[in-house]
Amino acid sequence: MSSLSDRFDPEKIEKPLYQAWLDSGAFKPDPKSTKKPFTLIMPPPNVTGVLHIGHALTMTIEDVIVRHRRMQGFNTLWVPGTDHAGIATQMVVERDIQKKENKTKHDLGREEFLKRVWAWKEESQGTILSQLRTIGCSADWSRLAFTLDEGPAKAVRETFFRLYKDGLVSKETAMIQWCPRCRTALSDLEVKFGEQNGHLWKIRYRLKKDPSQALIVATTRPETLLADTAVAIHPDDERFEAFRGQEVIVPLVDRVIPIIQDTYVDREFGTGALKITPGHDPNDYEIGKKHKLPLLQLFDDQAAINETGGKYKGLTREAARKKIVQDLTDQGLLEGETAHRHNVGQCDRCKTNVEPRVSQQWFVDAAVLAAPAIEAVETGKIKILPKEWEKTYFEWMRNIRPWCVSRQLWWGHRIPVWYCGKCAETIVAVDDPTVCPKCQAKELVQDPDVLDTWFSSGLWPFSTLGWPDKTLDLKTFYPTNVMETGFDILFFWVARMIMLGLRMTGEVPFHTVYLHPMVRDEYGQKMSKTKGNVKDPLEIIQVQGADSLRMYFCLNAYHGRDVRVTESGLEGSRNFVNKLWNAARFVLMRFEGVSKEHIKREDPFNQWIWTALQETKQEVSTALAEYRFYEAAQLLYHFTWDTYCSRFIEITKAPEQMAWRQAEKDSTALQVLEELLRLLHPIMPFVTEEIWGKLPVKPESKLLINAPFPVMDPKRVFKEGKEQVEGLFAVVDAIRTQRGIYDISPALEMTAVVVGAEKVIAFLREQAGLLKSMARLSVVEFKEALPDRKSYVMVAPRPGVQVFLVRKELGEVEIALEKMKKDAAALKQAIDRARIKLASPDFVSNAPAEVVAGVKDQCADMESKFRTIETYLKENA
RNA sequence: GGGCGCCUAGCUCAGUUGGUUAGAGCGCUGCCUUCACACGGCAGAGGUCACAGGUUCGAGUCCUGUGGCGCCCACCA
Numbered sequence: 001m002s003s004l005s006d007r008f009d010p011e012k013i014e015k016p017l018y019q020a021w022l023d024s025g026a027f028k029p030d031p032k033s034t035k036k037p038f039t040l041i042m043p044p045p046n047v048t049g050v051l052h053i054g055h056a057l058t059m060t061i062e063d064v065i066v067r068h069r070r071m072q073g074f075n076t077l078w079v080p081g082t083d084h085a086g087i088a089t090q091m092v093v094e095r096d097i098q099k100k101e102n103k104t105k106h107d108l109g110r111e112e113f114l115k116r117v118w119a120w121k122e123e124s125q126g127t128i129l130s131q132l133r134t135i136g137c138s139a140d141w142s143r144l145a146f147t148l149d150e151g152p153a154k155a156v157r158e159t160f161f162r163l164y165k166d167g168l169v170s171k172e173t174a175m176i177q178w179c180p181r182c183r184t185a186l187s188d189l190e191v192k193f194g195e196q197n198g199h200l201w202k203i204r205y206r207l208k209k210d211p212s213q214a215l216i217v218a219t220t221r222p223e224t225l226l227a228d229t230a231v232a233i234h235p236d237d238e239r240f241e242a243f244r245g246q247e248v249i250v251p252l253v254d255r256v257i258p259i260i261q262d263t264y265v266d267r268e269f270g271t272g273a274l275k276i277t278p279g280h281d282p283n284d285y286e287i288g289k290k291h292k293l294p295l296l297q298l299f300d301d302q303a304a305i306n307e308t309g310g311k312y313k314g315l316t317r318e319a320a321r322k323k324i325v326q327d328l329t330d331q332g333l334l335e336g337e338t339a340h341r342h343n344v345g346q347c348d349r350c351k352t353n354v355e356p357r358v359s360q361q362w363f364v365d366a367a368v369l370a371a372p373a374i375e376a377v378e379t380g381k382i383k384i385l386p387k388e389w390e391k392t393y394f395e396w397m398r399n400i401r402p403w404c405v406s407r408q409l410w411w412g413h414r415i416p417v418w419y420c421g422k423c424a425e426t427i428v429a430v431d432d433p434t435v436c437p438k439c440q441a442k443e444l445v446q447d448p449d450v451l452d453t454w455f456s457s458g459l460w461p462f463s464t465l466g467w468p469d470k471t472l473d474l475k476t477f478y479p480t481n482v483m484e485t486g487f488d489i490l491f492f493w494v495a496r497m498i499m500l501g502l503r504m505t506g507e508v509p510f511h512t513v514y515l516h517p518m519v520r521d522e523y524g525q526k527m528s529k530t531k532g533n534v535k536d537p538l539e540i541i542q543v544q545g546a547d548s549l550r551m552y553f554c555l556n557a558y559h560g561r562d563v564r565v566t567e568s569g570l571e572g573s574r575n576f577v578n579k580l581w582n583a584a585r586f587v588l589m590r591f592e593g594v595s596k597e598h599i600k601r602e603d604p605f606n607q608w609i610w611t612a613l614q615e616t617k618q619e620v621s622t623a624l625a626e627y628r629f630y631e632a633a634q635l636l637y638h639f640t641w642d643t644y645c646s647r648f649i650e651i652t653k654a655p656e657q658m659a660w661r662q663a664e665k666d667s668t669a670l671q672v673l674e675e676l677l678r679l680l681h682p683i684m685p686f687v688t689e690e691i692w693g694k695l696p697v698k699p700e701s702k703l704l705i706n707a708p709f710p711v712m713d714p715k716r717v718f719k720e721g722k723e724q725v726e727g728l729f730a731v732v733d734a735i736r737t738q739r740g741i742y743d744i745s746p747a748l749e750m751t752a753v754v755v756g757a758e759k760v761i762a763f764l765r766e767q768a769g770l771l772k773s774m775a776r777l778s779v780v781e782f783k784e785a786l787p788d789r790k791s792y793v794m795v796a797p798r799p800g801v802q803v804f805l806v807r808k809e810l811g812e813v814e815i816a817l818e819k820m821k822k823d824a825a826a827l828k829q830a831i832d833r834a835r836i837k838l839a840s841p842d843f844v845s846n847a848p849a850e851v852v853a854g855v856k857d858q859c860a861d862m863e864s865k866f867r868t869i870e871t872y873l874k875e876n877a
Numbered sequence: 878g879g880g881c882g883c884c885u886a887g888c889u890c891a892g893u894u895g896g897u898u899a900g901a902g903c904g905c906u907g908c909c910u911u912c913a914c915a916c917g918g919c920a921g922a923g924g925u926c927a928c929a930g931g932u933u934c935g936a937g938u939c940c941u942g943u944g945g946c947g948c949c950c951a952c953c954a
Binding site for chain 1: 879880881882883888889890891893896897898901902903904907908911912913914916917918919920921933934935947948949950951952953954
């Protein structure tokens with residue numbers, strides 16, 4: 001057995017250990033195994049670049065889940081993958097080419113541009129995969145998937161085909177959100193609204209009948225007046241009595257349009273008159289349809305004015321606005337201009353203001369798919385955790401609108417639709433058609449558009465397992481168990497996986513959705529490159545190792561909305577890894593050569609640590625089962641540091657103990673460590689595996705990753721041992737506290753007298769040596785009674801046991817008396833509260849018996865303690 | 878406009894169905910270079926649980942209202 005190095009050096013151990021896991025085949029489950037399967041599909045990171053700290057959180061939690069399940073004996077599969085991320089990746093590559101070559105994608109052409117994106121993807125994916133390994137992800141790399149791979153592509157086509165056949169995807173002309181920079185349609189979810197400073201302009205629309213009169217219309221977008229096809233007023237608005245049924249002249253273009261009446265108009269806003277531009281505003285579009293107004297398309301795909309705009313043709317939106325305001329002013333048609341803050345939609349990816357636009361797009365009838373998806377969550381077939389998110393899910397699903405899935409991009413799954421050049425037939429097929437099934441013509445043109453990235457992501461839980469083929473993987477590992485991801489993509493992704501999963505496979509894609517919080521900086525700010533507050537997980541790992549970052553996430557990922565990453569917190573988890581390392585180092589050094597067989601019987605100290613371990617195991621397994629990783633981590637942190645290190649190991653150090661119990665207790669120290677390593681392994685795989693490798697006794701498995709996760713053993717719960725040892729600690733703590741109060745140096749000699757009935761103090765007497773070393777006493781005496789109490793200072797650690805310290809050894813006794821008085825007062829208050837409770841017939845008759853009994857016991861304890869202090873204070877008054 | 882969440886120690890947050898004297902980490906104070914660890918040890922201080930009502934034998938926990946903060950959805954030009 002070689003020992004552990006003095007200092008824990010994560011950089012040195014992590015790579016070889018990861019390789020050892022890989023080599024052992026631990027990550028790769030056998031689909032033919034008879035063990036119960038457990039499946040988790042990794043949310044595929046976008047191949048836009050490198051992983052950020054949010055990914056690190058995701059991967060940590062998922063790896064904890066997966067390692068825990070694997071150790072529990074499940075046939076565990078974690079499928080890794082990456083996402084082509086259509087619009088996002090296309091944009092970063094465009095930017096890259098722009099920066100390096102000053103070219104646009106149109107300069108390169110579709111084919112060449114796609115070549116560049118694939119090259120980008122290769123590099124980015126490589127980086128991402130190596131980062132995942134650095135974090136410690138125990139995913140099955142043999143099943144690595146990419147959303148544009150052949151398998152997932154087949155799934156995409158099959159799905160599109162089936163939806164088309166069932167009338168659930170169709171080509172429609174509709175108003176959609178358009179990004180003029182990306183030059184593509186967007187789904188509603190891809191548009192983010194934010195407040196912007198703008199203006200409200202009041203413009204004169206002269207009456208056709210009497211141009212000296214005018215209707216004054218308020219708008220934030222004067223440039224769209226070029227495509228106005230009506231002006232609307234509220235039917236009940238008396239102010240506009242004279243205007244009803246009239247026509248007005250659109251300024252600058254002199255087109256005559258009607259004044260319509262619609263209750264949609266808000267009389268309070270602006271002037272009460274609203275210009276209607278059905279081509280460029282979703283609400284106007286609806287009004288236009290209702291009133292059968294003509295629709296004018298004013299902008300081209302880059303939001304520049306087209307021929308509809310006459311002399312304004314070619315101007316951008318922004319330039320046109322300026323020019324039109326100027327022209328209106330010049331012609332005396334501008335009535336006013338006020339500052340106005342309002343919400344404007346932006347492209348989620350490139351932050352360009354979107355332009356609502358009418359165009360032909362493919363739409364999925366989401367409402368039909370949503371119905372069973374809602375039911376699956378209502379009936380509990382799918383559980384969403386934390387539960388609060390279910391309501392959000394229902395809210396969105398019940399108000400779902402058609403999902404625009406076509407994108408005018410180049411990077412993505414080509415829509416499997418062809419048009420016949422001869423008879424214009426639309427052909428939707430899984431395999432590329434060669435002739436038109438209607439007219440046999442060979443001039444077929446594929447739809448140039450690609451699908452929304454989330455369309456292929458929506459199939460991910462089963463497309464990665466081989467669907468639509470009936471593969472063994474699919475049979476064994478589907479439906480999957482858990483979908484673990486951030487709440488920010490509940491609608492984008494989770495909802496769509498549920499809808500498409502149910503529709504395509506007839507089964508829920510997963511049984512549980514666990515939504516983790518978002519990573520923020522220490523001030524609660526979102527991390528972003530522009531703010532400069534981004535923390536690179538790889539940098540943290542390089543400095544302090546993967547384990548401490550993982551432990552940090554587990555300790556801090558509460559069920560809230562965000563997890564803040566702070567320097568001091570990271571330091572804390574680093575210290576914890578160090579603590580474990582050193583404890584292991586000490587135990588291994590001290591107890592080298594000890595074997596398991598030395599255990600003969602359980603002494604109270606062993607009983608106590610075993611009991612504490614069983615309690616911890618019980619609580620940890622409950623916490624993990626309920627996805628409360630923070631709780632599991634905290635329990636283990638506390639057990640390791642406070643119970644195992646600060647108490648148990650310290651006990652083993654006492655020289656008086658060593659003489660007669662060394663071999664036995666040493667062996668317990670090792671065995672508890674061994675279980676502790678298994679408990680900590682899912683959270684901190686590297687350091688635990690490294691220590692595991694040095695254990696003299698490895699009962700279960702050569703590699704910790706394959707060792708069984710500890711389960712609570714009721715046979716190792718010992719009430720007496722636990723109580724005895726806790727009683728001893730109470731005495732030790734009380735003396736230590738006095739030492740603190742009196743500022744007595746640990747070097748100073750102290751004498752303690754333990755007073756109590758022999759029965760009660762027998763164990764303390766037996767452990768006199770330990771008591772002395774733990775409380776740093778020079779002398780300890782045991783007595784049934786103490787006659788000359790005045791020369792002592794009393795501490796009352798437990799009912800029935802009093803501990804006295806020699807007065808003259810303490811110096812200023814008044815400090816202690818003051819403190820005792822304070823304690824007594826607090827105690828008195830608590831006793832009074834308890835007595836009032838116990839005296840109330842309502843409490844005694846209504847509260848459960850065990851609560852009443854608990855209060856009674858506690859009250860008795862407090863009273864006995866209080867009496868002791870009172871008596872002592874009186875004696876010393 | 879609709880919805881969700883938060884307000885507990887100086888800071889960041891736990892606190893499961895209401896039930897013993899409300900917890901942790903960090904920070905702070907004092908003492909300690911004790912033979913695993915100063916990335917350490919021992920001890921300590923610090924909270925009217927945002928506020929106001931209510932339900933209950935009993936409220937940090939449930940209900941109503943008020944104030945403050947955050948997020949999501951919808952997008953009145």
